[in-house]
Amino acid sequence: MPVTSPTRRALLGLGAGARRFIELAATPLLPADYLDLINPMRAGADLRGRVIDVTHETQSSTTVTIRPGKGWRGHRPGQYTRIGVDVNGVRNWRAYSITSAPGDEITISARAIAGGVVSHHLLTELTPGTMIMLDQATGDFTLPADRPVPAKALFLTGGSGITPVMGILRSHLGELSDVVVVHSAPTPEESMFRTELRALAARGAIRLVERFTRTDGILPVASLPEVVPDWSERETWACGPTGLLDDAEAFWADAGLTAALHTERFRPRVVAAGEGGEVTFSKQEATVDSPAGIPILDAGEAAGVLLPSGCRMGICFNCVVPLAEGSVRDLRTGELTSVDPEDPVLIQTCITAAAGPCRLAV
Secondary structure (H helix, E strand, O other): OOOOOHHHHHHHHOOHHHHHHHHHHOOOOOHHHHHHHHOOOOOOOOOEEEEEEEEEEEOOEEEEEEEEOOOOOOOOOOOEEEEEEEEOOEEEEEEEEEOOOOOOOEEEEEEOOOOOHHHHHHHHOOOOOOEEEEOOOEOOOOOOOOOOOOOOEEEEEEHHHHHHHHHHHHHHOOOOOOEEEEEEEOOHHHOOOHHHHHHHHHOOOOEEEEEEHHHHOOOOHHHHHHHOOOHHHOEEEEEOOHHHHHHHHHHHHHOOOHHHEEEEOOOOOOOOOOOEEEEEEHHHOEEEEEOOOOOHHHHHHHOOOOOOOOOOOOOOOOOEEEEEEEEEEEOOOOOEEEEOOOOOEEEEHHHEEEEEEEEEOO
């Protein structure tokens, strides 16, 4: 049996926060480090938030209430924020829509996806009191700020695409006089905010059209006039799966109404499949097969390679790493980038696929 010293036993008896303080006190620190220990949510510190509450919207989706630190600049309904959470000793950044109205606290809502490290952590592990990292809110999936709100509004959503719309509805229903929400989910039990949406419909605040795809099938966008006859008179906000948004953009374009449609994508539109190939992560001494059409970030993470990441949409640039050798293809544009060891370039792994063997200096 290993022998535990009195000092070791005393440290084990301390809370995690006290042990962390002692560990940091034993290493050289800057004044800001001491301030972060005492008040991590102070103005001037890296932006953090404290988890106030964690509730389940459905069996597979979670709403997290967060009190941001003093550096938080607020948000406009419909915007998203990135959160940084530590899972198994690794800090993971993900972007989530803010589902609450502006105030001292914000909520984000996430549906657990297959293989989703952070979304499953939010669903099963996150607890009130946890400190998380935050980024300032961003995004333009919002009601207009430079003109009056539209007389008629349509929100076309699928799955977790309802999340930014909930932020808008919770904030602006007093200004919106004629609102239609067309929402699709696999089943009633998997439909996020179902009770709240039905309550809004019951009191006449919105007209709600629900579609449960497991029994009814997917509502083709071309059939939208059957359920919303005046759709062409409405300014529209659409958020959901890539197929829904692609079809909506084509449908509105064919009608000459592109300016009336606003879309929010949780994943970039994939234009080019790429060729696929082996990707070597030189600093981690790992080589993985990266199939055509799959972002290098996803292929690397699936193989256990630790990579920087953020929004996973090509917006935040947190996943940028050097491409030291080989060729990759931008999944959004199809553009091919080739380098040799004498002339490395930076690429975004979340929207880039291997186009043959390549090597990343990470």
